[in-house]
Amino acid sequence: MFVQLQTIYNFKTLVINMPRNKFNKKFSDEDFLNALSETEQKTAGYIAQIVKCTLPTAYTYLEKLAVAGLVKKVPIDEGNSFVWLKVAE
Secondary structure, three states, rough: HHHHHHHHHHHHHHHHHHOOOOOOOOOOHHHHHHOOOOOOOOOOOHHHHHOOOOOHHHHHHHHHHHHOOOOOEEEHHHHHHEEEEEEEE
């Protein structure tokens, strides 16, 4: 039992100390804010391409920024799709 716990601990340590790569890259709020404009509406797919992340990652960050009041989520196509705008500072 002790050996198994030690093995799990070492694995977690190994994972934490791994260098960042495309599979565990961390993004900042600034990465997404820099991809947005105050005047041009952009889709989450476009923002994901600019930031070089997956679409679900882009949605997660954009929703978080919208809750914080830094970006605005604008419904289009009768609310079936959305575009994003940076809130004016």
